[in-house]
Amino acid sequence: MDIEQRQAELIDHFVKQASNQKGAALGSVIVEATSQPSLFAFSEILAVPNIAEFEGTENSKYLDMLRLFAHGTWSDYKNNAGHLPQLVPDQVLKLKQLTVLTLAETNKVLPYDELMEELDVTNVRELEDFLINECMYTGIVRGKLDQLRRCFEVQFAAGRDLRPGQLGSMIQTLSNWLTTSDNLLISIQEKIKWADSMNEMDKKHRKDLEEKVEEAKKSLSHKVC
């Protein structure tokens, strides 16, 4: 949540810049935005009308690049490298960080092998350094590195920009969560009622027992007399 606060200023800054520029200057604004180390959110910039105008023109590759940073991963870049402008090292780093976020979307436990393949990293040491320095220290990801099982358990990952269809699935997940918690509440209430009724039965049982004991005592004392 504090990532969003940190980004908010940068987002405003770039949106303002993007609205004021046109053409090639706008392209360089995009490059600057995507190299900015603390900025991970690009949908606001994508929404600026000047950028949407890039569609179909010779600068459309900048638009594609921005889209790549908003929704895509490092592998997408490699597959499309011909159509996209060359990335500077800062952008390469950011794209790899965003790739980790995307992988964390689907699984909570990320095996090292998958990570190494997605990020083009050959040894575990480099992977761990990357995860620790670039992902955890920047605060976009929180989790545990399990070297014995060679996996990375994600506890928290910052959100990436939403693809158009994702809103529907988020709503679906939320309503599933709601139904599960409603059911849980109902079963807890039943258990509480059960516990209370068990208590009542137990007390009644005890009382009945004591009454029987009293009666038995009386009948015994009568027999003796």
Added chain:
Amino acid sequence: MASSSSSGLTFKLHPLVIVNISDHYTRVKSQMNHSSSATTTNDDNNNGAQPRVYGCVIGIQRGRTVEIFNSFELLYDPSTHSLDRAFLEKKQELYKKVFPHFYILGWYSTGSDAQESDMHIHKALMDINESPVYVLLNPSINPAQKDLPVTIFESELHVIEGIPQLIFVRSSYTIETVEAERISVDHVAHLKPSDGGSAATQLAAHLTGIHSAIKMLNSRIRVLHHYLVAMQKGEIPCENSLLRQVSSLLRRLPAIESEKFQDDFLMVSLFSSFLNIFTIFYH
């Protein structure tokens, strides 16, 4: 009688004070019930079913901020309609030894609203503190009420019908606490029946706590859901930063697999209650 204060003082109230006052009132009330079942006539100063308790609040006043830390009980003398002065001074000395920085800031009582007779006590305290505060706790439980039933009154000189009079005016306050206090007050609030009840009552108490916690979580999620649906329908402009935060939240979600969870969870709460009982049993 009560308009709002214009003195500009900021009041900070510690939860310990509220717990103290409520405890004092509860003790007096339950003793009254106990003794009135044994005797038929009772000519103390209890008015009907709601006894009034009185006491003193102490704390620190720094500039414009008045911070009320603690409180202690006082005896009310119904014949003179004032508080027992000697007792107050003795208590004040004792508290001064333990808390040298605390001063008497005012007094407290219970009831639904401030009354005329309270001004008498208020004026009596004015020689200890020029502007004492009056903390009033309303002991009647109102389930619809969302705020604390505690009001803080100050005294102001207002001209009413040509006569300058001291009247009570309400002041706003904030609750202030420190870590140690928070832990202890929380502990006191969660006291379970310590006679070991039965496994069932302890279990029921534990489950009720969890039930209310989950219910709160449920209502918050419902709000989020509603918000997202409205965003989807286009009633609200899309706010990307919020959507990103929600998606990151949802990613934490499959914390535990759901079917096994319910059984395990209930089993764990059962076990924990049983363990509680066994430890009490063996000690």
